[in-house]
Amino acid sequence: NAGVMQNPRHLVRRRGQEARLRCSPMKGHSHVYWYRQLPEEGLKFMVYLQKENIIDESGMPKERFSAEFPKEGPSILRIQQVVRGDSAAYFCASSLQNGNTEAFFGQGTRLTVV
Amino acid sequence: AQRVTQPEKLLSVFKGAPVELKCNYSYSGSPELFWYVQYSRQRLQLLLRHISRESIKGFTADLNKGETSFHLKKPFAQEEDSAMYYCALSGRSGGGADGLTFGKGTHLIIQP
Numbered sequence: 634n635a636g637v638m639q640n641p642r643h644l645v646r647r648r649g650q651e652a653r654l655r656c657s658p659m660k661g662h663s664h665v666y667w668y669r670q671l672p673e674e675g676l677k678f679m680v681y682l683q684k685e686n687i688i689d690e691s692g693m694p695k696e697r698f699s700a701e702f703p704k705e706g707p708s709i710l711r712i713q714q715v716v717r718g719d720s721a722a723y724f725c726a727s728s729l730q731n732g733n734t735e736a737f738f739g740q741g742t743r744l745t746v747v
Numbered sequence: 748a749q750r751v752t753q754p755e756k757l758l759s760v761f762k763g764a765p766v767e768l769k770c771n772y773s774y775s776g777s778p779e780l781f782w783y784v785q786y787s788r789q790r791l792q793l794l795l796r797h798i799s800r801e802s803i804k805g806f807t808a809d810l811n812k813g814e815t816s817f818h819l820k821k822p823f824a825q826e827e828d829s830a831m832y833y834c835a836l837s838g839r840s841g842g843g844a845d846g847l848t849f850g851k852g853t854h855l856i857i858q859p
Contacts, residue, residue: 636790637790668847668849676835678848735793
């Protein structure tokens with residue numbers, strides 16, 4: 634089991650472009666979580682998804698950000714019209730089920746907006 | 748609102764010395780507390796959770812509700828303990844990974 638796979642590891646985008654971050658959960662895991670880490674800050678929860686459903690998006694910015702976890706394929710975090718303030722490390726985690734089970738983290742995608 | 752504070756950005760101790768990484772939290776209900784560790788060039792991984800009451804790699808952490816603290820301790824530091832340590836809190840029932848609030852992290856360096 635390769636663990637949670639995120640790609641790309643590094644992504645550079647110009648202001649106004651779109652960024653797509655992908656997360657493949659561990660085999661058998663149907664719960665996915667996205668976190669963002671701004672420079673010098675702790676990880677901040679963004680969104681929790683199960684297959685084809687958004688369960689909790691209380692940490693997602695209201696505009697430009699969206700997330701999906703389709704029936705087939707990886708979970709995608711999409712940022713439209715990126716701005717410099719979106720530069721951060723984005724981490725994905727997955728778990729077998731929610732509640733009282735360990736979540737496993739990916740290595741993150743470092744987004745730089747120039 | 749829930750908040751986790753790790754007052755030390757960097758902690759350097761000598762091998763064999765005791766280690767204490769501080770974590771204080773703010774939460775109105777009954778939280779679940781965790782310590783995560785990230786070794787150099789590796790993924791963030793769960794070290795321990797307070798409900799398990801385990802000792803992992805010699806580390807322990809006790810939840811002190813009176814002082815709202817969850818300090819991580821190890822009596823004798825080893826060089827392989829050098830890493831970033833994050834304290835995290837969940838206010839959700841069962842302590843799932845949704846809605847975890849992380850501290851800013853403490854970089855622990857063990858000197859030989």
